[in-house]
Amino acid sequence: GQSLEQPSEVTAVEGAIVQINCTYQTSGFYGLSWYQQHDGGAPTFLSYNALDGLEETGRFSSFLSRSDSYGYLLLQELQMKDSASYFCASLPAGGSYIPTFGRGTSLIVHP
Amino acid sequence: DTAVSQTPKYLVTQMGNDKSIKCEQNLGHDTMYWYKQDSKKFLKIMFSYNNKELIINETVPNRFSPKSPDKAHLNLHINSLELGDSAVYFCASSQTDRGRGNTIYFGEGSWLTVV
Numbered sequence: 001g002q003s004l005e006q007p008s009e010v011t012a013v014e015g016a017i018v019q020i021n022c023t024y025q026t027s028g029f030y031g032l033s034w035y036q037q038h039d040g041g042a043p044t045f046l047s048y049n050a051l052d053g054l055e056e057t058g059r060f061s062s063f064l065s066r067s068d069s070y071g072y073l074l075l076q077e078l079q080m081k082d083s084a085s086y087f088c089a090s091l092p093a094g095g096s097y098i099p100t101f102g103r104g105t106s107l108i109v110h111p
Numbered sequence: 112d113t114a115v116s117q118t119p120k121y122l123v124t125q126m127g128n129d130k131s132i133k134c135e136q137n138l139g140h141d142t143m144y145w146y147k148q149d150s151k152k153f154l155k156i157m158f159s160y161n162n163k164e165l166i167i168n169e170t171v172p173n174r175f176s177p178k179s180p181d182k183a184h185l186n187l188h189i190n191s192l193e194l195g196d197s198a199v200y201f202c203a204s205s206q207t208d209r210g211r212g213n214t215i216y217f218g219e220g221s222w223l224t225v226v
Binding site: 030031032033035037041042043044045048050085087089091096097098099100101103104106 | 144151153159201213214216
């Protein structure tokens with residue numbers, strides 16, 4: 001089975017850097033994805049880490065450490081529009097390839 | 112062009128009714144899904160379906176049934192609606208690709224309220 005833990009809420013100010021952590025327990029694992037969801041909207045894909053290390057996409061970066069069963073999403077130069085929920089999702093090894101989502105972290109960016 | 116579209120966006124109905132939510136994807140993906148998001152924003156997989164296999168989350172009541180007339184459509188039918196079924200239902204699709212993490216493309220959601 002799969003389970004993922006992430007903080008329920010994180011707050012930060014505009015221009016700051018924030019890190020959203022995700023720890024996972026899984027019986028088999030291909031990689032970790034991150035999704036963003038604004039209130040009233042649909043989740044949208046942000047990034048995927050199959051290998052250990054940092055993946056950078058503009059202001060957002062995602063990190064994975066398989067040995068620690070841990071990953072994080074790093075958001076730099078925060079903007080008000082970054083206020084949203086962020087979900088980590090694990091892709092299980094073998095069979096269905098259906099991602100399992102964490103419970104989401106609500107990021108609140110203050111001016 | 113909307114990649115994954117679902118209708119209706121909002122649905123208010125009484126307990127005991129039967130309702131359907133339609134979903135279509137124009138991405139040419141081989142797999143479609145239904146997710147349920149509750150008031151605490153937990154995204155729970157309900158069904159996964161491609162032209163080979165239907166995978167059902169065993170916790171989903173059998174009042175919920177997916178119907179796929181073709182590869183681009185996966186409709187959700189719900190019988191005997193209950194108050195606890197009130198949630199946002201997301202249709203989604205992906206092209207199974209382990210190398211890219213099986214990126215999921217979500218529809219805009221259908222807000223179901225059972226009264």
